[in-house]
Amino acid sequence: MWLHANKIFLPMKIVKSHENSTKKIIFLNSTSNYSKDDKKNNVKSDGDLNYSKVSSYKKSTLSFLDSSYLSKINNLQKSDDKSWFDVTKITLEAFNFLSEVNHDSTITYQKFYNKLWNILNELHILTKDLNQQSLKKEQLFFRGSLFNLLNQSLVLSRALTKPYGYPGDFVMLQTLYDNKPISNTKLGCYLDQFFLDDELARAVVNRVEVMGNRVIQFINNSEKDELNILNIASGSGFELKKIVNANFNKKVIYHCFDQEVASLSYIAQHSQDKNPNVEVRLYKEDIRTFFRNWKSEQKFDFIYNIGLADYLPNIIMSSLVKESLENLNPQGIFVLAHKDYTLFPYHHPSWLYDWNFIHRDLEQYKDLLRTTTDKPFSVWFESDKKIVYFSEFNKSVTTNDRKNN
Numbered sequence: 021m022w023l024h025a026n027k028i029f030l031p032m033k034i035v036k037s038h039e040n041s042t043k044k045i046i047f048l049n050s051t052s053n054y055s056k057d058d059k060k061n062n063v064k065s066d067g068d069l070n071y072s073k074v075s076s077y078k079k080s081t082l083s084f085l086d087s088s089y090l091s092k093i094n095n096l097q098k099s100d101d102k103s104w105f106d107v108t109k110i111t112l113e114a115f116n117f118l119s120e121v122n123h124d125s126t127i128t129y130q131k132f133y134n135k136l137w138n139i140l141n142e143l144h145i146l147t148k149d150l151n152q153q154s155l156k157k158e159q160l161f162f163r164g165s166l167f168n169l170l171n172q173s174l175v176l177s178r179a180l181t182k183p184y185g186y187p188g189d190f191v192m193l194q195t196l197y198d199n200k201p202i203s204n205t206k207l208g209c210y211l212d213q214f215f216l217d218d219e220l221a222r223a224v225v226n227r228v229e230v231m232g233n234r235v236i237q238f239i240n241n242s243e244k245d246e247l248n249i250l251n252i253a254s255g256s257g258f259e260l261k262k263i264v265n266a267n268f269n270k271k272v273i274y275h276c277f278d279q280e281v282a283s284l285s286y287i288a289q290h291s292q293d294k295n296p297n298v299e300v301r302l303y304k305e306d307i308r309t310f311f312r313n314w315k316s317e318q319k320f321d322f323i324y325n326i327g328l329a330d331y332l333p334n335i336i337m338s339s340l341v342k343e344s345l346e347n348l349n350p351q352g353i354f355v356l357a358h359k360d361y362t363l364f365p366y367h368h369p370s371w372l373y374d375w376n377f378i379h380r381d382l383e384q385y386k387d388l389l390r391t392t393t394d395k396p397f398s399v400w401f402e403s404d405k406k407i408v409y410f411s412e413f414n415k416s417v418t419t420n421d422r423k424n425n
């Protein structure tokens with residue numbers, strides 16, 4: 021499989037682990053077959069940096085860190101010395117490179133992209149066997165050391181600081197959909213662009229496009245004169261903009277709920293009252309309580325969610341699926357989107373801005389759905405990369421109608 025990054029091609033292999041048969045990714049750089057041991061040997065034989073130099077760099081960097089950050093690091097378990105050394109060395113390399121980009125106007129975005137991609141790749145390979153605590157510690161060190169540089173990117177800074185308290189708030193997502201760097205410096209704009217060019221970001225943009233098309237198709241194909249559609253955790257309602265601009269001659273009541281009032285205000289500004297056939301109703305609600313608080317007899321013809329399932333533990337995701345199916349009209353459709361973490365470099369968001377998704381590949385996702393309900397479902401994708409999968413349930417189809425999902 022080939023991972024397309026702008027104009028270069030980076031080979032990406034997916035291998036099966038024998039022990040547990042879950043898929044693992046090995047990222048390779050574009051010129052050589054990369055082996056973890058070779059790389060470690062390179063680090064060891066590098067004469068410029070010895071252990072004590074790296075060690076004193078680490079200590080001096082730590083002393084500049086904010087004290088709460090430092091205590092967070094100290095409270096985490098000490099990782100093994102080898103990765104401690106290697107991560108520090110690569111962090112120093114990243115620090116020097118990003119500082120250089122800051123001052124050298126001749127460094128192109130393509131060079132920046134390749135270098136940062138390789139740095140993150142090396143960090144991922146060096147630390148992939150660490151336990152969660154030790155990995156967190158190394159990541160905190162990396163981000164803390166580069167804080168003033170990474171922070172030049174308004175996009176990365178928002179992603180990391182999480183002003184609403186969770187990753188991927190509607191402003192963040194809308195920045196992604198707008199697809200433009202927004203920072204004030206060259207380095208900041210390069211980092212913004214790196215975020216926007218990531219495989220994950222492209223898949224997330226495709227996801228809303230594809231979902232919008234599916235809803236429009238459903239509206240056009242339905243024989244009903246009036247339809248009730250429910251958008252769970254609607255965010256900035258990107259796909260809704262597309263829907264209110266579409267032409268259809270039936271009444272659509274579009275119910276959107278989200279825990280964030282500001283995101284609902286954004287929808288009110290951009291999508292409400294834009295099409296006489298579409299009535300947008302907004303609710304401030306939590307997924308854990310929405311259906312419980314839904315006092316109306318009104319059921320829905322189409323329910324969907326994009327962008328939340330990857331953060332939901334199994335128990336909450338299962339109840340979301342069950343409640344959505346219960347609240348469908350007889351011919352109703354329920355669609356739930358999810359990302360396959362094995363198909364994009366999930367360590368980029370993890371190292372750069374501490375975004376971590378629940379890891380479910382397609383089979384694990386299907387298994388969870390099968391243990392939640394005996395209703396059959398079909399699966400479709402955001403593009404031929406298949407990073408985001410959509411499971412689609414039709415209330416009127418039973419297991420006997422469709423034996424194989």
Ligand SMILES: C[S@@+](CC[C@H](N)C(=O)[O-])C[C@H]1O[C@@H](n2cnc3c(N)ncnc32)[C@H](O)[C@@H]1O
Binds near residue numbers: 253255278
């Ligand atoms: C990743 S965004 C996706 C938004 C939108 N569906 C999209 O694809 O652009 C996740 C959204 O879920 C909302 N959210 C997170 N946790 C929630 C919860 N427990 N209940 C309701 N909404 C929640 C956030 O406010 C945010 O708008």
